[in-house]
Amino acid sequence: MDGYSQYRFDPTRLRTPCYVVDVGLLRGNLQILADVKAQTGCKILLALKCFAMHRLFPLLAETLDGVCASSPHEARLGFEEFGKEVHTFGAAYSQADMEDICRTSDHILFNSCAQLERFVPMIMAHAAGSGKKIELGIRINPEHSEGAVAMYDPCAPGSRLGIRREQLQEELLAQVRGLHWHNLCEQDADCLERTVRAVEERFGDLIPRMRYVNFGGGHHITRPGYDLARLVRVINSFKERWGVQVYLEPGEAVALNCGYLVSTVLDLTKADMAIAIMDSSVPAHMPDVLEMPYRPHIIDSGGEGEKKYSYRIGGLSCLAGDVAGSYSFDRPLAVGDRLVFSDMAIYTMVKNNTFNGVGLPSIYLYEPEEDRYECVRSFGYEDFKNRLS
Ligand SMILES: Cc1ncc(COP(=O)(O)O)c(C=O)c1O
Known part of the structure; x- marks a missing residue:
């Protein structure tokens, strides 16, 4: 399992938006780094x-x-x-x-x-x-x-x-x-x-x-x-x-590839193409997508038109460019569906912000050996207010 294409937890059991760090995948990376240390x-x-x-x-x-x-x-x-x-x-x-x-x-x-x-x-x-x-x-x-x-x-x-x-x-x-x-x-x-x-x-x-x-x-x-x-x-x-x-x-x-951002589809609308709006925000929760820029991968999705149902997926904020990209799926999206973005442990929690008052994602750990989730941190109104005066 490379972390790009799969996840091992049940995303419907998580309150979204949230980051999930898979401790098993992290141990895998640490083993590679330990080998480099041992050899050099x-x-x-x-x-x-x-x-x-x-x-x-x-x-x-x-x-x-x-x-x-x-x-x-x-x-x-x-x-x-x-x-x-x-x-x-x-x-x-x-x-x-x-x-x-x-x-x-x-x-x-x-x-x-x-x-x-x-x-x-x-x-x-x-x-x-x-x-x-x-x-x-x-x-x-x-x-x-x-x-x-x-x-x-x-x-x-x-x-x-x-x-x-x-x-x-x-x-x-x-x-x-x-x-x-x-x-x-x-x-x-x-x-x-x-x-x-x-x-x-x-x-x-x-x-x-x-x-x-x-x-x-x-x-x-x-x-x-x-x-x-x-x-x-x-x-x-x-x-x-x-x-x-x-x-x-x-x-x-x-x-690398040890974490996810899980969000939920809140609304499906139609502009000049089908649109899905999720309960997270690209500039607030995955700012590198706009800064670098790059198109984050959503697990089980394809590029626009590759699978039968295509959507432009955007976030909660008022920024017109609060858009992750265009994606396609084997079946139509429905309100309540989870979208799991891969490789979201790095340069996310350290960089996120509360632009538009958008709430910060909770942070979960997932321990695959025990199929156990732990919500390590969740954030609320006070976190937003305390950075303002
Ligand atoms: C001085 C310095 N060291 C280490 C790093 C970590 O780089 P990376 O996360 O790409 O391994 C950076 C990233 O900008 C850096 O500026």
Whole structure:
């Protein structure tokens, strides 16, 4: 079962809209990541920006080595709930951010030499005062794109992410022990292999000074067909050449194809084509569909006209573009039918919003071995009101 085409729970038993995370599928992904670790000795961090379901941190922490955080809040969540390494990177930090991050992070990564220079004394003073070991790293820009869409390509022209080689002030690197980059998005190990070559060409002379090198995220390791053997080769040969600890920090690969968004058909109308309106909202509950953009898969559906009954499926909000796409089904949809969108654990709960006052989906865990559902969280009016003033 690949999670694209199937689900194992009974969607009619769930109150919708809801996200459902299948713990059995998550264990499957973790096993693949554990194999990569065993074959390479690399460390793997969970990118919280993608999936931050802290209820599952104890399970994830059995395999993963910690988290990578993008903000003081994510760092605090990782520190308090994950209990392993916390690596924090921010495009820029304020003084208040840094005070927080010093408390919660054991690896702090900088996006510019100016910020590194500004905050080193504060971090050193904090470490000396608290006895906490804090390791410093820099994010570099390898200036090597692998064809990700510009929105998701930190090496695109004009990118503010990562220090370019010509901007690097080597005299500031005395305390720096980590080199980090991130340039991939849902990509395979051949893209990583070419990126590693580009990094070695531009930054190879710095690597011997480092304790670790972090290859970032965007490795689609748990996607069926991903070239695992090549990933293992790339990591092992890098380690042989440079003798450093390698880290990966995937988000998607951890919970890829492990979750669903279940919604219910509320109304069927007709415009210039048949329309179904569901009890969730695309911009509010699966914002990447509009941002990326992509057409999410609904299980048991086909493309428009592929099966006998076609519908344009849209959401609750007033946004004209609150539309998942056009789909077809073997039988006509009816009010009350469940629509199960696949691959909805990642970049959904961490990004959703209450635009139009639309309610947030509940969050369920599904334990397939016991055919057990648990509603971990549900949201109501207070959650909407509390973000407003
Ligand atoms: C710095 C960094 N690390 C890790 C990730 C996780 O990427 P993914 O979820 O594609 O693996 C991202 C995603 O944007 C990122 O910007």
